[in-house]
Amino acid sequence: MIPRPGDSTSRRLAVLLVEDDAGDALLVEELVADSGVPVDLRWVRSLAEAGDALRALPADCVLLDLHLPDGQGLAALGRALALTQRAAVVVLTGLAEERTGLAAVSAGAQDYLVKGRVEPELLGRALRYAVERKQSERAAVALRASQMRAEENARLERGLLPLPMLRTKDVTVTARYRPGRADALLGGDFFDVVETAEGVVHAVIGDVSGHGPDEAALGVGLRIAWRTLVLSGVQGGRQLSLLEEVLVAERAAPEIFATATVVTLSQDRSSASVWRAGHHGLLSSTAEGEVEYAEPAGGPALGLIPGAGNWPEGRLALRPGQALTLFTDGLFEGRTGDGRLGEAGLLALAREHAALAAPEFVDTLIDRAESLAAGHGGFDDDVAVVRLDWDHTS
Template sequence: MTAAGPGTPQAAPDPSHYRILLIEDDPGDAVLVEELLHDSGLSFELTHRTTLTAARTELTADRADCVLLDLHLPDVSGIDALTAVRTLAPHTAVIVLTGLSEAQAGSDAMAAGAQDYLVKGKVEPDLLHRTVRYAVHRSQTERANVQAQTARQRAEENARLERGLLPQPLLDTSSIRVTSRYLPGAELALLGGDFLDVVEGDDGLLHAVVGDVSGHGPDAAALGVFLRIAWRALVLGGHRGEDLLHLMERILIAERGSLSLFATCTVLTLDQHAPTITFHLAGHHEPLLTTAEGTHEVTAAHGIALGIVPGLRSWPSTTVPLPPSGALTLYTDGLTEGHGGADRERLGVEGLLTLIENLPPAEPAAHVDRLIRETHRLNAGRHSDDLAVLRLDWGDLTSPS
């Protein structure tokens, strides 16, 4: 049975419209409740079911703002009935209907999670009006509190992951300026598996890493944190090049367990005194080098991603001269995987270089932010992959041409 109201109101009309589910097996009581609702002045839509089993669809589909529940149903009774309803619809207001001889039942029901209770035979239209309104309001407040608590917990988790994936650069005497940015791919997602870091060793050399763990979500993020922390500890411990990547791969294999995750990364050492930059690419793409003449990809030898063929240890090095002034940009696929232009083709490195060329001069942080905004604009706001950008600036160059 489904009925709509209001009828002839005897209470002040309420602007809200309530979807009310009545679970009552007694036909006479059901008719009485419907009449009281019509007389209450509430704007409502009433659905009547005679058993909990019959009401299951409405409960699980969140089709009710308020449930009027008889505690004595053919398929369940007492507090068990209330518990079942709360389990199926935890964020829906529940008002228990009790008999005249059940003095304690209403209090017990509220202790078990009901918003309120009404005694059959003692309900007037204005009482029903107030009870439904307040019960729904309390239920909505409880839901909002739960959502706020969940948001706080999510923010705390996000902050912990941020500290793991996006650490403060560890610099002592280096004059290199560091700019880093990170964006998770999925909307409202925790941080994904991209990671980056910069440290200055005791030898005065600057070391950097940008990496990308396959997949998204907490498993990829956790593995990214492990690899980032491992990289920093290993670099400070004096490990370099192929030896460094071999140890990172061992850690990845140990921490991924049964998951088929792998990671790509670029590790580099910048020596301002030599002056040179030495790269190792583990399944990752080349960095971008910006000088007064423009921006281009650094031609570098490629190695295999970590965890693809454990033990192969194929990570050749590439050393290039360090210009007197310039900028080096390391990034993950999120910066180039989007689509842009009239043909909607993948942006790719060539498209990224074109964007950089057309951006107006700006200081490093503003330039990185504008570049990210422009890639998102071309991709029509569809941001599907995690994105990490690390830019290192030295000398007098403050913006690409």
């Protein structure tokens, strides 16, 4: 954790003096002793020794002479800065080198002190302020990095988790996404729902193997490519074949693959076609509160055997009031006290809460699955869930 500004005033400062002249080192020790600032001072004679000392015990501040056996001037400062990202660096210059001290501050030192002009009070104040400024600088850098991650995550989220593109009002979509515990960042799960002009509703859910920005970006690319294919009139297994070509062209490593399920609701909502590429099944709920686990025949995950995959069409007959719930495997693969929840455990949860309205059903399903995995740290993987409901009387 980055220390908060102000911490240096309430604890002893760890200071490393890098000075090859024993007389100057003794002078600094005396100044420190008279400064009134609680300091634990260590003394080394070279940058090489400084590296060893910092690896053994980090410092809050490095007091650096710019004339050392293994480093001179700003080159010595550059080496010292490379040795530690945590410690503030205050350089020590001679009477005729004040310009060098100013240049050192511009090059990354927190401050400079001129030998022969340093009083104990000045030294103590310089040490405290240097450490405070370094802590503030590190906090600002960490905040900016966090903001950049949040901005990048937001951009990925907009790409991975789009608004459904529906033309009529008879179909409603309930979609949720919850990151896994790894840094709470988005992974490669993606989904989309598109209704074409003739009233056919297409849905996709997928999961790129691995975690991180590369996988998330690949998920975005696959999701956008799928929507483009749908709007271009490409359907079924041909969609998956072309998505595989996109994945192979865009993936960062040959071992990366993706699973996906594509569902098409007929115009009259009486049937659904399902194509599965290495993805598990889906939940089918009826108006009477019955829930079944549907797993039509499928083919290999995208990218496992490029160009050789075959994805057959599965058919589901739909009754009035029926709903389909698609999800990624993070929902049922979380560890529980009995191993893992699994598809059977997920189906049991779905049946227990089948009477809930769509949003409450989806939220409860995720919350219950996560609570069962809470004793093992929560979800291991990202979770995406999409439920499709429709009104047959429209």
